[in-house]
Amino acid sequence: MGSCEKEQTLMKFDGPVIVGAGPSGIAVAACLKENGVPSIVLERSNCIASLWQHKTYDRLKLHLPKQFCELPLFGYPKKFPKYPTKKEFVSYMEDYANHFEIRPKFNQSVVSAEFDLKNGVWRVTTQDSVYESRWLVVATGENAEAVMPEIQGIEKFEGVVRHTSEYKNGCEFENKRVLVVGCGNSGMEVSLDLCRCKASPFIVVRNSVHVLPREMFGFATFGIAITLLKWLPLRVVDKLILFMANLTFGKTDKLGLRRPKTGPLELKNATGKTPVLDTGALSLIKSGNIKVVEQGVREVTKKGAKFMDGQELAFDSIVLATGYRSNVPFWLKGSDFFTEEGMPKMPFPNGWKRKNGLYTVGFTRRGLLGTTCDALKIAKDVTDQWRSMTCTSKHEYRSK
Secondary structure, eight states: OOTTSOOOEEEEOSSOEEEOOSHHHHHHHHHHHHTTOOOEEEOSSSSTTHHHHHSSOTTOBOSSOGGGSOBTTBOOOTTSOSSOBHHHHHHHHHHHHHHTTOOOBOSOOEEEEEEETTTTEEEEEESSEEEEESOEEEOOOTTSEEOOOOOTTGGGOOSEEEETTTOOOGGGGTTOEEEEEOOSHHHHHHHHHHHHTTOEEEEEOOSOOOEEESEETTEEHHHHHHHHHTTSOHHHHHHHHHHHHHHHHOOGGGGTOOOOSSOHHHHHHHHOOOOEEESSHHHHHHHTSSEEEOSOEEEEOSSEEEETTSOEEEOSEEEEOOOEEOOHHHHBOSOOSBOTTSSBSSOTTSTTEETTTEEEOSOSSSHHHHHHHHHHHHHHHHHHHHHHHHHHHHHHHHHO
16 A cells, blocks of 8 residues: 555444435434444535535425334324425434434445455445445435436537526526426425525426326325225326326316326326326416427527427526436445446345345335335344354353
């Protein structure tokens, strides 16, 4: 090693190394702690739930009622509203970590993680340390890195360009014409926020999209779907949900929001594409305050954008609501557990475990419900191995 290189500290752990201190990583650590199994959580940022704290917009709320978004073993305070705000969710996460005495090691960016077959351990390397353990829990999630699309000419644009990971609120866009690229939940909510800040949003809807009411008849749409699925086939539930959505909204196709041929629940299970749960944007589309552009962007110009149908519009700013992706392929080495997109090859509910003590949590495309399900499974599996090893060690000691 050259004299200019910093020597890395080697740390060996009896319990699992968990990469990521978001809800998924903290949930696994808590479940293990409850079973008496130690763990270490590595986090590249300086806080837990860093995506929520640093890369979400101010008006964000949980899209589902809080009972569907609880982590294992510790619920929300009763005083919290039905749909907790960003601030309330972060507060819940901090209370959750404190309750189980989870103390992540912050500012530890994982460069690589690889299984040492000879010694039977995972070797996790950060910028200044190497951690060794029999178990590795990948908890960096589906939303680790912002997706920045390649749009011709965007570097020439003279206005402000923001990804939603950098967008906080619409104050800086007051009285501006804003092109919002992406029509998922983030794109719709940012467009709504821009309207409330007296901006003029134009939302690009290139593909088909399901827009559903967040609630129907006073009940959460998601809760209704879960209840119906106990009694009816998925496709029948999809038809009922769409029937009720059409009663509420009318035909969204007339607004430039074409519905996919596949139902919302079936599509979510097959591709992970989440339906938009409307929080007020649709009424502003109907009134013309949010304008729908049904063509993809062909090229960005100095003053605006050209679209696939040839029309050209002027804009002051662009917001990229183009989502996030997994970063697992960049640091997890020698594993065939994940696809090139960084998602487990085995679909839910079987994607949480692989050979050689490798686990994954937060990749179910089912939000915090999926996280809770996998966290409990991982904790039980590791705990069973831990107790077996502990009993073996005690037996060997007594034999001596």
